[in-house]
């Protein structure tokens with residue numbers, strides 16, 4: 001069985017958990033800082049980062065490589081056409097930068113910091129970066145249900161980032177209605193909650209109940 005060293009709110013870990021849950025891959029979820037796991041985790045990663053995925057004697061320490069590995073094993077995470085595959089891969093990059101970079105500013109300024117001490121300039125800069133990323137994503141989504149012709153690594157990477165950012169108080173504004181609808185659908189994917197960190201499940205639990213459409 002796959003052993004997966006990770007931490008709940010790491011967006012790189014989150015996207016891999018989403019993909020494994022989507023595929024129905026069973027894995028051992030190992031918090032990297034648990035005293036039972038920490039020594040082994042340290043011995044596996046030169047950079048001392050999470051996630052680390054271990055499958056038999058194979059050790060992977062970079063989430064994009066993990067996504068490619070899961071695609072090679074199970075398929076279904078990328079479209080067929082090489083140009084469409086490149087588009088999906090570029091969206092995974094977009095989820096890290098600019099979207100992830102902006103999200104990181106918001107999350108790091110708020111996580112564990114009393115509200116009065118939070119760096120409002122950093123939060124405002126992160127929020128601007130977040131909003132700046134939305135027109136391009138809206139255009140790339142178009143009228144489609146997914147960022148590809150089916151659920152893909154792009155949907156996993158982007159939905160994880162959006163969920164973490166929302167849990168820290170910054171959501172997609174209503175004017176980006178197609179993107180917002182796509183995100184609401186991802187939140188309802190049956191595997192979404194099981195792959196999500198407590199900060200996201202708590203945020204989901206605190207949202208007003210939505211009318212069935």
Ligand SMILES: N[C@@H](CCC(=O)N[C@@H](CS)C(=O)NCC(=O)O)C(=O)O
Pocket residue numbers: 009010011012048049050051061062063064
């Ligand atoms: N390129 C790596 C980045 C991994 C990464 O930066 N992980 C962060 C957590 S989100 C990390 O482990 N940072 C060091 C730390 O938390 O001590 C990947 O995609 O897996």
